[in-house]
Ligand code: GDP
């Protein structure tokens with residue numbers, strides 16, 4: 029990953045004590061490449077590295093800090109700054125607080141409306157009402173009702189009315205009557221920016237005067253995301269950005285580009301299709317993710333929420349004693365399944381995402397994994413190192429799977445053990461401590 033590269037690039041400079049033009053050039057080239065890889069637009073990446081260079085050159089290197097480490101820190105701080113510096117939440121001071129969703133069709137507005145309602149209800153003790161203003165597709169209204177049912181939040185809709193302005197105004201009246209303190213208005217989008225959509229949302233915006241207008245954008249659309257953000261911002265002057273589909277391999281460079289083009293904070297990110305796949309946007313963590321340092325902090329928080337404490341303590345002991353085996357692996361899989369997408373989680377661990385890339389893990393694969401583990405003997409499960417080719421053949425036969433699958437599982441197991449070790453190593457100690465209370 030990038031921080032390792034930076035360290036290496038500066039290895040030879042130990043003791044030089046100062047960052048100079050010459051020794052910084054190669055490293056900044058790496059930084060720029062990492063940014064471009066993460067889908068940051070070219071100009072932003074170039075401006076960024078120029079700025080870092082200006083800051084870095086001539087800085088005295090503290091004795092405790094290597095030049096490489098100092099540069100990493102400058103890069104990370106600048107990147108954090110570029111993405112908005114501090115965390116910015118949503119303003120909830122209205123009575124009721126009206127929140128308007130905007131964005132293209134398929135960007136994730138309806139899904140995010142549900143996630144936000146659920147987040148405000150469960151984490152902020154709010155009493156939200158969802159409003160269906162996508163009047164063009166009956167299926168869209170239905171979709172919001174399904175979401176509402178899932179999270180136990182009422183959905184206001186008017187099936188016979190196709191005027192979103194009227195619906196949203198009526199909904200706010202309804203919310204006041206019923207004592208809802210947050211009103212989340214989901215709107216229609218189109219496949220591309222067009223005048224009709226813009227006029228409609230601008231009219232709704234004018235009529236309901238939302239306290240928060242949020243622009244929802246699919247992080248996977250890369251450079252297009254920036255242009256769409258610009259178009260919506262010109263019409264709505266929105267208050268914040270929601271970056272969805274930040275799961276899997278998307279590295280989130282769009283976050284940087286959008287921020288630098290429209291200069292509005294990114295407030296939340298969506299990391300999956302489920303209702304709890306929502307995270308507050310932390311610029312510094314995103315900077316780490318883009319730089320390939322891994323979003324360990326997010327990982328810790330998510331793991332913390334759902335990890336069985338006792339299990340964690342048990343596993344911790346086993347790892348320490350090198351006794352982590354397939355039975356533990358099995359129970360880890362169960363934990364991971366509870367936490368959500370395996371790839372999400374792996375992507376957050378420094379160094380693990382590349383290694384895991386060729387090891388595709390799908391929900392369905394768990395069934396086969398379980399079958400394979402079940403056809404191992406207890407000794408094999410607790411001491412995987414004894415599993416040789418002969419044993420593998422027997423295990424494969426017993427599970428009714430191919431030997432390659434057994435090999436793959438062994439590989440996954442290795443990766444997992446390494447990950448667990450890593451979490452216990454420097455920097456990961458806190459995680460295990462936090463997990464076990
Ligand atoms: P809308 O047209 O803007 O209302 O978009 P939807 O909320 O209907 O979402 C479009 C598709 O994207 C649906 O299939 C969602 O399940 C999916 N989706 C939304 N948010 C996320 C996310 O954060 N991650 C992933 N992987 N899928 C998402």
Ligand code: MG
Nearest residue numbers: 137138162168
């Ligand atoms: Mg929708």
